[in-house]
Every structure is written in C-alpha cells, then in structure tokens.
Amino acid sequence: MQNTTALPSYLDQSEQVRARFDAIKQRPVILDVKDLCKSYPSHQGTVEALRNVNFQIHRREFVCVIGPSGCGKSSLIRTLAGLETVTSGEILIDGKPVDGPGQDRGMVFQGYTLFPWLTVKKNVMFGLERAGKSKMEAESDALMWLDLVSLESFADHYPHQLSGGMKQRVAIARSLATQPRMLLMDEPFGALDAQTRTKMQSHLLDIWKNIDITVLFITHDLDEAVFLADRILVLKAHPGEVQELIEVPVPHPRSLDQLNSPEFLATRARVDELIHPPVNEEDELDISSRIIRLTNVNDNVI
C-alpha cells in the first residue's frame, strides 16, 4: 500500500504541464467516440461490454486505457479497429465514421502476430505491398521502419530467431509502416518480462516523439499507464463505463527517474483507488472456507 498522505493532488499541474495540455487541446481531434455501446449476444442473454463511452483524442496524444479484467478494454479497441461493429453510438477518425478496418489505424496485440514464414523485412513489406507500393519501394520503406526500431540488422532473420521484445518491435514497425493516423495497442508488452517491458516503454515513447502518430494503449499495469500516457481513461466493469479521464501531471520528456516523483505517485495512487475501490467487508468472500484441500489435512507442513 502506498502512503499517499504526503503526496500532492493528482489534479495539481505545473505551469509547464498545464501549457502542454492547453496546446494538446488546440490540436485537431483525431478520434471522437460518441455514446459508444457494445453488447454481445450469448446463450445466457446479452452481455453489455461497454455503455455510453464518450471521449476524444487529439493529434499526437498518447492515451492509455486501464480497468479491471472484463471491463471492455479489448472490446473498445476492437470496435475502434473496426473488427467489431458498434451496438450503438459512433466512432469518428478524422471526422469520418469507422465502418470496418482501415489503413488509418494500425494495431499491435499482446500475442506475437508476425507471419512466421516471412523474414522480418518481408513481414514489414507485406502491408506496404498490399497498399500498392512496388517491391523496391516497399523494401526501402521497410528498412527505414526497421531502422527506427533499431532492428535493421535483423531484416533477414525469421521471427523465431528474435526475442519477445524484438518481435513486438517488428510488430510496431509493421503497423507504423503504412503510416496510420492512429496506433491501437492492446496490452502489447503484456507477455514480456519486467526488464524488457520497461525498455520497450521507453523505446515506444522515443518512436512516438519522432513521428506523427496518435496512440491508444491498453494496459492493466498502473505504472506503465502513468509512465506512457498524456491522459489515462479509467474504465469500470459490468458494464464498461468511463470512470475518469485523468490528465497525467508528470512532465515530458518522461524518464525512469520520474517513477518515484510526487506527481507520478499521486497519479498512480488515484488510478489504484479507482481500480481497486475499498472492499466492503460484508461483501468480501470467505476465501479460506472455499479453498479445496489438496493435501491430507493431517500432513500439516506449515
């Protein structure tokens, strides 16, 4: 448990941070989500995954979405990607309604989604050639994007020859190569070990600084959300509704020594409070009475 008594409010912003948010709000809206509802039919009845979700993201903003398991994070990103239809409401990208997948949105998922039979370079070339580029153009573009993720020297390797972090860097290069307006990322670093994950977060921020891309990034890691985001969209579960859209008061550029700064800890504490509200003792399950003993009770090793 974090001791929050000495922390400032997460709503306090330095002049520099406030100026940055003022500038962001002046930029054009890239993503506009209006009264989005998403339900799934099931044998047990309708599952309401998202209810009346409203938010906007401005150009070159980095927004993280966080919430308990099953609160509809993947449903949100899949509807934004056009992989699922909306039940009601509207999604606009650059003012145009989303009605299916499109080149204006790139996606990176947690699972490694590279084609195992293609080299790293050909994985990145794939989307470029499909978008109509000649083989030569696609190859030179692919090498440029691989350079951006520092993997140019692995261009002729196959995915199985790469580490988990390297595979995700290729996946990022592949998504960015077709120059989408938005990058939609669903727990992309969820399967990586803690050290690789931290490196990937810094690497992603470096990439984001250097190109014109707007990012929506789903995570269930509180530190990751605060470290990466301009704003954090906190969802609650059953149904998934927006609890709060937090402006992260941690200044840019971000670095690992900010992880213990008062602003960082205050924001983290707020997100924690929203995601893990205090439990009513009467509602708490008596877990001890439910645990099935798998050992002989007389064989007490404790």
Ligand SMILES: Nc1ncnc2c1ncn2[C@@H]1O[C@H](COP(=O)(O)OP(=O)(O)OP(=O)(O)O)[C@@H](O)[C@H]1O
């Ligand atoms: N294709 C589907 N058919 C029926 N119900 C679904 C479907 N996809 C998701 N759901 C339900 O919608 C709700 C939200 O699921 P979703 O996968 O969007 O949550 P999530 O926040 O991404 O969870 P996690 O953190 O575990 O990844 C859950 O109750 C889930 O069971």
Ligand SMILES: [Mg+2]
């Ligand atoms: Mg999910």
